[in-house]
């Protein structure tokens with residue numbers, strides 16, 4: 146029974162577990178826009194109810210497998226061009242070496258990231274694949290994932306728009322996969338907008354990939370990018386789109402809310418970063434739209450204040466690496482895990498290490514993967530302390 150009584154009838158309805166429509170959420174946003182305290186306390190109450198006092202993270206190594214990309218997003222600094230200093234074309238040997246190092250650092254997750262279908266645009270990517278004995282990036286990722294499992298890490302692949310068959314193959318070795326929805330707004334793909342030169346970011350394309358992940362029962366991480374010129378209405382629409390997918394297939398394991406930060410070498414270098422209060426409102430609204438969802442913000446993108454997001458609805462810090470940079474946001478180093486633990490504790494929360502697949506989704510993965518997890522899993526379905534500390 147909830148003891149919190151608020152002035153807003155709509156928010157009281159949220160606490161009473163009543164279903165809220167898109168229009169209800171828009172009204173809640175309008176009502177609380179000037180004074181979001183009731184919205185934030187509602188989100189906090191729901192978070193307490195469904196996620197108690199725990200905050201999780203995944204201890205990972207980031208494999209920047211190939212950062213050539215056939216698309217161009219106005220905010221992206223991850224993508225490289227041939228000849229760039231930051232170009233990454235990891236060889237099998239480099240992958241093995243990083244896996245070994247990751248194991249020494251007691252990482253649990255091997256995050257494999259690539260640009261969008263690089264071999265479609267770049268001869269350099271095709272040569273790199275041939276040299277390593279593969280005909281496509283997804284084939285290479287399957288091999289890398291097998292290596293990760295052999296060396297005791299759990300793969301999570303985020304390689305953009307993979308097709309149904311590629312995802313089906315990767316499911317055999319990946320305990321979960323990821324693709325950001327970013328936003329369902331078509332407007333953001335128009336001329337002058339951030340996704341104009343990124344066909345892979347067309348909302349319908351992304352939604353189709355997520356549909357496929359649902360059909361394949363892949364525990365899926367998705368999310369939205371906040372502060373790239375969208376409206377709050379478009380944010381709410383995007384969160385509802387994720388909710389609907391989850392209602393249909395039940396496979397969305399977490400929602401990342403990523404705040405835009407301008408990068409010096411990009412078209413959007415002069416755009417302001419997402420305003421913190423606006424971002425907190427997005428977090429709180431996401432919690433009330435999907436009260437039971439795992440909701441994550443990356444702590445490195447809010448270095449001074451990440452722990453304050455614990456009181457507006459998040460319950461996860463995502464992947465944190467003790468040895469590799471965040472290649473998507475290289476100027477934002479991850480905080481030390483011990484520091485995250487300390488700051489979470491100060492805010493009243495206990496930090497625990499999870500697998501790249503949340504315990505609620507263990508039934509989605511194959512027996513072989515499940516057996517490997519069970520070796521280092523504690524009674525909560527999280528990683529036993531001696532395997533990550």
Ligand code: SF4
Pocket residue numbers: 214215216217218221222223224259260261305343345
């Ligand atoms: S954000 Fe992804 S799809 Fe867009 S340019 Fe960067 S790597 Fe390519």
